[in-house]
Amino acid sequence: SIVLFDEFHLFPEEGGGKAVASCFAAMRSLKDMGVPMLIMTATLPSTLRDALKKVLSPGVEEVSASDFRPNRKINVKFVESPYDVPKGQKVLVVFNTRTEAIQAYDKIKSKGDHNPILIHSKFNRVDRMQKISEMDSHDVVISTQVIEAGINRSFDMLITEAAPPSSLIQRAGRVKRKGGEGEVWIFPFRGKVYDRELVKRTTESVEKTG
Numbered sequence: 001s002i003v004l005f006d007e008f009h010l011f012p013e014e015g016g017g018k019a020v021a022s023c024f025a026a027m028r029s030l031k032d033m034g035v036p037m038l039i040m041t042a043t044l045p046s047t048l049r050d051a052l053k054k055v056l057s058p059g060v061e062e063v064s065a066s067d068f069r070p071n072r073k074i075n076v077k078f079v080e081s082p083y084d085v086p087k088g089q090k091v092l093v094v095f096n097t098r099t100e101a102i103q104a105y106d107k108i109k110s111k112g113d114h115n116p117i118l119i120h121s122k123f124n125r126v127d128r129m130q131k132i133s134e135m136d137s138h139d140v141v142i143s144t145q146v147i148e149a150g151i152n153r154s155f156d157m158l159i160t161e162a163a164p165p166s167s168l169i170q171r172a173g174r175v176k177r178k179g180g181e182g183e184v185w186i187f188p189f190r191g192k193v194y195d196r197e198l199v200k201r202t203t204e205s206v207e208k209t210g
Contacts, residue, residue: 003030007149008041008048020048024055031056070179074172076206082159082187083107085114085140089156093142094171096161096193098122105142116140119147147174156182162189162203 005023030037039052053060082104085091093108095101098120105118117138119131128146135141135153148170154177160168168186175182186206189199 002036002038005037005039006041008039020051024051027052027055031059070177072176072179073181074175074184075181076184076186078203078207079159079185079187082161082185085159086157087113087139089139090154091140091157091159092147092153092155092171092174093140094147094158094160095142095144096163096190098144100161100190100192101142101144108140108142114140116142118142120144121146147171152177154178157185158183159185159187162186162199164194164198165202165205167194168202168206 005027027037037056049062053062082093082095085093085108091114093101093104093116095104101118101120105116108114108116115138117131117134117140119128119135119141120143123131132151132153141147141153141155145167148167151174153174155174156176158171158175160171162168163171172184175184186203189196189203
């Protein structure tokens with residue numbers, strides 16, 4: 001058998017250092033027992049990659065997938081408000097906290113210009129799967145980090161709160177997944193969940209590179 005660690009980038013974001021330490025301890029035990037492991041992610045920070053290699057060496061191999069390269073162009077824009085949602089497009093709006101997402105859902109729904117749906121981690125598995133199945137019938141999906149993993153949907157546009165690089169990449173990866181031209185709008189960090197300095201450096205880097 002093989003032990004699979006999927007969306008590994010979420011471990012430090014969801015559980016912090018304790019989650020990573022526990023995961024590394026489990027990996028060491030599996031390695032000692034000779035159990036093969038597969039660690040999967042699209043966004044692995046170099047510091048975490050180096051730590052993984054140290055834990056698993058010798059015998060670790062890094063493989064990069066190259067069979068999925070859609071021809072797409074993403075235009076990045078910085079905005080002040082997440083509530084100016086264009087009509088006529090499939091839009092994903094992502095907040096860093098559940099409270100902000102719920103408030104945005106109520107506000108956008110009350111305007112009557114869109115038919116939004118809300119999804120976050122506190123919905124139980126049955127309700128979450130039901131909401132995922134209903135996404136195609138809504139023009140606006142409002143979510144938290146839960147949208148970053150395990151949800152295979154494509155959008156014309158992303159409106160996202162500023163976040164660390166791995167989260168921004170995962171969220172932007174939901175735009176025009178099969179190719180084409182899409183939009184990513186980034187609104188200011190609300191100061192919760194993530195390290196403010198890291199988010200600031202990420203935002204400055206995106207502003208420079210576009």
